[in-house]
Amino acid sequence: MKVRDIVTTLDGVLLTGEGLLDVDIQAACGADLMSDVMAFVKENVVLLTGLVNPQSIRTADLMDIRVVVYVRGKTPPKDMVAEAERNGMAVIATRYSMFLACGRLYEAGLRGGGTREPR
Amino acid sequence: MKLRYDVPGDDLSLAGKASAEVKRALGRLGVDPGAIKRAAVSMYEAEINMVIHGGGGVATAELSPERVVVVMEDSGPGIPDLDLAMQEGYSTAPEWIREMGFGAGMGLPNMKRNADELRIESEVGRGTKVTIVVAFGAAGGAEA
Known part of the structure; x- marks a missing residue:
């Protein structure tokens, strides 16, 4: 799925990252805890x-994640968008909740995700 | 090449800058991206810990063609029970840290998972020294 399909599927607003619209995305990670993101390989x-x-x-940058979607209608402040832009990342804002945003992407064909056994 | 950073202890919004710079330096050296990611993640978790628990400190990274050795040293309260601290999900971080996206008790386990070598020397009331070694070209570290 291309970044532009993510924007469309989520009725999203692209805040930065025009140049990444044709980048192919194969997996998604939905998390509010950044250590969970860092456990996602x-x-x-x-x-x-x-x-x-x-x-x-910063977490996304360290993990080589180039596309970040902010859910629940949240919009990052300008300085954050500027930092993302400097890092060569795309930032998308969507009105959908985490559940609905993940569900819409899954339904649209984005299936890659990590699993870990409970321990 | 040796890099040195002062990590301020009172501003979480600055945490991660040292790790990002080390990541870029490794990238410029043409190190394998998988090894770079493992080094960046383990150093970032250590840097966050240093800000949350250690009151800041000094981070150094020694880069060679074979590996990177990161040493993070603080003069904070130390870790009373290291075995407990290594357990996934165990955390002593305050609530406001959770609101910032950390403090889930994943930091040390994530560091262990990503580093080829992790040494933690800690003394209560004196501080903590964390040494992370990531070897380039090694298959170890991160889980698939």
């Missing part, structure tokens, strides 16, 4: 989160 990932603070951008 996949390539070509979109991160869906409700955590609007600089750590969400």
